[in-house]
Amino acid sequence: MKTLILRTASNYLLPLLLLFSVFILLRGHYLPGGGFIGGLIASIAFVLHAFANGLENTKSLLRTHPGFLMPVGLTLAVISGLAPGIFGLPFMTGLWYDEAIPVIGMIGSALFFDIGVYLVVIGVTLTIIFTISESA
């Protein structure tokens, strides 16, 4: 869709939505939110951008194929699940750093797990939507 209004609006919406998605991601352990919904919002941001500016522009904005986020996120999630193994604990045992950090709260393996989820959800959603609209 070639509309100037949408294009301009989307340029402002994109960073806002992305910021918001990170916000939702990080607070998930304390309030409603988390990796899924955060990832969904981030992907929606990019999809919106793609609707407004065309797929090619969004892709060049991302520099890499979104599919690349999937293995990254999955690896991050798996590593944060396996990390306890170093300390002789079973798979997926929570590890925590004792000091709380503003907004995020406690830093622990669960956070990295959630970030992994976030990345995977972005990668997956964008891959799906981009693929479909490319071959539409």
Added chain:
Amino acid sequence: MEILLALMTGVLYAAGIYMILRRSLVKLILGLILLGNGVNLLIFLLGGITKGKPPVIPDGPAVLGEVFAAPLPQALILTAIVISFGLQSFAIVLIKRAYKVVKTDDLDEMNTTDENA
């Protein structure tokens, strides 16, 4: 309210089933989505519902108050929702591909693989 929700669940199932019994591929997938919603609502309902008390521990106390909504069914549904999203996307793409290859979304015309051959 449980009664109404139970009815609603039944309606979702019924609608989903009616839709997947149609001949159109699109209806089929809409039906599956409806069924997915029905299942989610069923888990939600049978896990026990509570009004206005989300399972989020407020600032201060370390545990939830007396009355709160059961968190486990919610977590299960969340997982189920996301999984069905993955499947749905695949299904939707499958419609597209099917239409391209078979040139129809009439399911009745997709039966060559069931011929005795």
Added chain:
Amino acid sequence: MIYTYLYYVILPILTLSVILIFYRFLKGPSISDRVIALDLLITTGIGIIAVYSIIVNQSTFLDIAMILALIAFLSTVAFSYYLEKKRNNE
């Protein structure tokens, strides 16, 4: 006082609005009418959630309203995209 008022006055008004909007959704006649009704439904939904968050005294629900506000727009964009692309189909 607030709760009673919200409960017995505001929410019924909003619910009535939702039903009216839904009537338009059902009636159409064009897809665009339905899309606009859908959009308005969600917007009204944001209002209902806001009122509900006051009634049950849970500011958490406002986050949902926020998400609705953010995302609802996208379905309108998508439908417009569809309408423009498809034209003589359907």
Added chain:
Amino acid sequence: MRTPFLMNLLLTFVWLALSGNFSLANTLFGFLMSFAIMWIISLNSENRKYFRIAPKTIGFVFFFLAELTKANIQVAIEVMTPKSTMKPGIVRYPLEAKSDFEITLLANLISLTPGTCSLDVSTDRKVLYIHAMYIGDKEKFIRDIQNGFERRLLAILR
């Protein structure tokens, strides 16, 4: 160099507002995050003169709110009364505004004002097509917008 920086600050602020925590650590975190996001999307925005126009902006907001309320009441009456006095139509409105941002903002404000709705901008950005509920006099209609919204808006933006 300056524009991105301002954008960055803006985003940091939004972050602080969202999280409701104005501590130093959070500010720093918000800044870094916004930086990261901007780096990712390498946005080319045009919101120069961000600080200079602040007072005018506030004035404009009040003007806009007044217009909004006025028009809303008009629409309310229209909706509630059984007899229609509407003379709707699509008007071709020649734009003074030039940049994307100006045009978009103007179009959106027009849309937000009841009774009017920006349908589209011509591909060469010279014309805005507006749907309006009451077009008694087309020229007056255009003039009102030119002297109202567009002038004030451009005063802020330029």
Added chain:
Amino acid sequence: MAQRILSIIGSSIALIFSIVLFSLVWQNGTMVIQAGNWEAPYGITMVSDTLSATLVLLTGILGLAISVFAAGSIVNARARFGFFPILHFLFMGLCGSFLAGDIFNLYVWFEIIIISSFVLLTIGGEKAQIEGAVKYFTLNILASVIFLTAIAVLYGITGTLNMADLSLKIAAIEDKTLVNICAMIFFVGFGIKSAVFPLYFWLPASYHTPPHAVAAIFGGLLTKVGVYAMIRVFTLIFTLDPFLENVLMGVAMLTLFSGAVGALVQRNLQKIFSYLIICHIGFMVAGLGMGSTLALTGAIFYMIHDIVVKANLFMVGGLLYRINGTSNIKRMGEMYARYPLLSLLMTVPLFSLVGIPPLSGFWPKLSLIMGGLETGNYVLIGFILFGSFMTLLIIAKVWAEVFWKKKEVTNPPANFRFFEAHTQREKILILIPIIFLSILSLGIGFGAGPIQALSERISGELSDVSTYITIVLGEKSN
């Protein structure tokens, strides 16, 4: 090529792990991992009893075999689009399902299996694949919905998801009406996945369409997961009431019948094998339904045998397809004359399937029939014999058509790359797994003693679940 090598290495490592797991379980009994270090029933428990360990071991073995086969038979284009990773996800899903000690976790693993099988079924697919996939997809999703419905009801009754905990909670319920209804919903959900009559429709519609490497996993393991789940749920969580036993046996009979009868009329080799999968699922369900330990032993043994043999058969089917340029047995032929050694090799899976003694398919039938006599299910025995006889007939027919008959001269598909045209390396990669699995099934047949002992141990564990529960729940089990 790198993907292929990685895939084979990965499978080898997985196989080593599964061997280690099996030997640990064999020596020390049931093992438990509490994921996240949360004690059961609060976290997700992975349990490996002998049944699970055995199935994981078999998955490991098939995993390696099929990785090798796929390395030789999958075209580069498919490999570029993630064929190998998804293949391994599928194996992961299978292992996860076998080890899950939590009913919802089982559901999640099932979804991994479903989605990866969809993908393997459809990528690069043309008309037939897509048509098959639509049915496969819909009915499997329907199965998932039914499964999830059952989980909802189960959770609504008990408030827990851990299978050991469920076992205790269900046992404590006095009015079994809801429990029995729930059991039936589970039965239908798993019944669709394990392709029993009248729920199997998706299988003949799709199994003959994907690449043969994929068909081999499907044929070997996919339906077995359904059977596994059925066995697990109906031994651990629910006790079969007489009605459900009768349903299972009735279903088993019709499954045997329909599968056999269906295979008889097919001309597509892969389709024949597909119907035979259905037929032979009947044996396993029958073993479960009879409700005797001996019959259950038979079902377990049958499962072990069938996993190896069916996977091998589909690979053999793939090889025959490559040699003949078609899967239609009417247009195949002369294998016996042209490939004597291959023919000899192929007799192993073919006749193991029939259960010509002492090949592997024979032994479990013995336990099944004895179990049937023990419990007085004579009609069921009749159907078991019928199924065996039909299998014999069908395989003999296949033999006569494919191996003996003189091949008619037909035009091969354009651009078809016959087996002869394959590189030496591809040929070897295709043949090795077939040889390996054939030797394995010979081993199962001739070394039936140990496998029988294993199956007996498994059915013993399944018949007395108290150990399982104690190990999972610790002192909470009292």
Added chain:
Amino acid sequence: MLLAVLSGFIFALLLVPFGKVLKGKWSILLSILPLALFIFFLQKIPQVIDGAILERNQWVPQLGINLDFNLDGLSLIFALMITGVGTMVFIYTSYYLKGHVYLDRFFGFLCLFMGAMLGLVLSENLITLFLFWELTSISSFFLIGFNNEDPASRKSALIALSVTGLGGLCLLAAGLVIHGITDSFSIVDMLQSSTMMQDHSFFMAVVCLIFGAAFTKSAQFPFHFWLPGAMKAPTPVSTYLHSATMVKAGIYLLFRLSPAFSGSELWHYSLWCVGGATMVYAAFQTLFRDDLKSILAYSTVSALGILVFLIGLGTEEAMLAGLVFLLVHALYKATLFLMTGIIDHAAHTRNVSELSGLRKVMLPVAVAGFLAALSNAGIPPSFGFIGKDLIYEASLHTGVFPLISTVALVSTNVMLLFAGFLAGVRPFIGPLPTKYKDLQAGSPRLWVPTLILATLCLVIGLAPGLISNSLIAPALVALGIQDYALDLKLWHGFNTVLALSATTIGLGLGLFFLLKPSLNREEQMLKWEKYSPLAFFEGMGSLTFRFSTLWTGMVQNGYLRNYILVILLFLMALIGYGMWGNFHPKIDFTQLLDLTFYETGIMAIMLGAIVFTVFTGSRLTAVAAMGVVGYSLCLLFVFYSAPDLAMTQFAIDTLTVILFVLVLYRLPKYLPFSDSRVRVRDGIVALGFGGMITLLALGVLSDPMVSEVSEYYSANAYKLAKGKNVVNVILVDFRGMDTLVEITVLVIAALGVFGLMKLRLKSRERIR
């Protein structure tokens, strides 16, 4: 003995790598195997006379299945027959199929068969017996289909396999039922619990199953038809499997089990009837045959009938007669078959009507044929005479209809004599047609084995002592007949039996001279085939096939919606059964008073949207309405305290709408496909199912549960897992593994979408 049995299999296996070498002139070396085994068993005779030799080898002890072998008199006779005839056949084959491309395979199957057959007669375990039994069927299958490019061969092989396979299953079932009675697979145990067996309620089943096995294997009427068909196999196979050994497996089984069953009327009368019918019917068939092998095949069937008949008589004399006739038949029939092979090999025809005067060109063969015919006819001093003598003796002294029995036997023998002469004498007498002038008997490897067997017919006749104490007596012991006054000899003086023999010979020779074979008559007879058991069997086969096609087409009809309907109806039937009568959900209608209008309103909208989704005629409207359903659900989640769910539901719903929209605009119109009756039906099913779910939900809710697990999470989310949003804590910590798997599902789905849309195989790559 294990080694003896296994040696056949080992040789068969060795032929895989070394077959190429042996295919040439060395193939005769393979006959060392049967010869060695023959000698092995010969030297066991003294031991066997003293008592049976039992050897135990464990195999699957859990099931009581062991490779136990028992060499007693009965087994010994069979073992010697198998290895002895085997030796001759091996030698014969080495020339007969000289230079054949598949000679190695042929020998492989022969070795396999020999091993299996030995295992069969030596097994002391019912299951191992079954195992070897099946192996003989399989090797027979491969041998009958040896000329695999001939469709008739393949068909015969399939028919033979299906008949014998069916019988095999009967044997298996019988073995298992016997196990159920005696709790053991041991044959010895079974023989010892004869009374227990006969009193058991399953006795009849056991007997019928055993009959099923024996009658199919030994080609008894009406299952005999596979045997004439099996003549498609090369002559050595017909000789070895289908006259001398394999077909006798059923006889062996009956002999073996007779001690346990004798005394049962069912046993005796059935065998008498079936055996009698078979021998007469098959002998009668020989009158109309022209093809040598066909004649021999029917006469074999008839001889098998005689054996069954004798076992049915069940007296000690009958058993003795049976044992002797077994040997007699093996010798003369093997000779005749081998002889036929030589003729066929040389003259390229087997039609008796075309053959004459061959004695002039192949004298040794003629001699062999003549000797065999003598034995067959029971003309003294051949071994056959002794056999026939004993048979008449037995039938005259039987308690079961002696007159009918004797008449049947005599008429059978008359016709068999005709058949034997037809095969063994007829081709050699008369003038030699010119076209056969240059024929030769061929290699000694062909005619020497033939002649040896023929000579034995004479030698044993002259010196029955050779076998009476060494073989027959121990065999009788094995059959439970102790201390029988055994006296085998040619001359018993003038008596009824001699008169019967003379009558038989006279009538038979008369028939031989009167009835000339002709192709024409054979063809006449073939017209009746459509009323034969074979035709019936084939008819059943095609009926089964037609039914199968019908059934499969009906079940797997290609219509997805039918599949779904069947599955749902099945599920509904099960749930309905579960609910029937004892399902009483306690529904508390007072809770409806707590309902707020906003809940009601949202649900009403949801209901409306659902109905609209279902019935709207536009795809896009349906998608939009679906969106409304999702958004209403989202609001319900808000009302019932599930913020995370509400958010996710909303986001996913929107994304789904986007996906649909991206896909839909290329799809064709959305037509109402089905007619109204179907829709009403589907509507009823759907509503019924939905109603069940509602009821079920209410049923579950009427007894509210307290989830200890859920409470644990709420209590420990912050304390142990350091999070306050309990749902998120469950997702990333308590049940993090679900989440991990779930994102994997997403990744696979994305890969799948990518591949499905992007991957297009070139035609060269379409290979599966």
Added chain:
Amino acid sequence: MNEIIILLLMSLGSVFVLLAAIGLVRMPDLYLRISVTTKAATLGIGLILASAAVYFQETSVSTRILAIIFFILLTAPVGAHLLGRASYITGVPLWKKSVLDELKGKYKKTDHSLSSNEK
């Protein structure tokens, strides 16, 4: 005091929403419906949200509510524009009593580019 503000804002807001709803039902053509809904609802929801901000009296809540209002103000007109444009392109008719249509024929059929010419 707060209560009164809340009630006032709420009442106004909900009335505007209701008006939008009624407008949606009553307006004769799509473009008028779009016109009505974008504004009335935006204002109404803005007011309701504002009253929630007053009620909770927390910075984090208020800022969040500001964010929501901001989003709605940004997206609602864009949405209206998109839908209006798409509807016009797909040929959704104007109300028959419309007085003017200067957009007629300005869209190019092929790529939907919009000309600015007066005629």
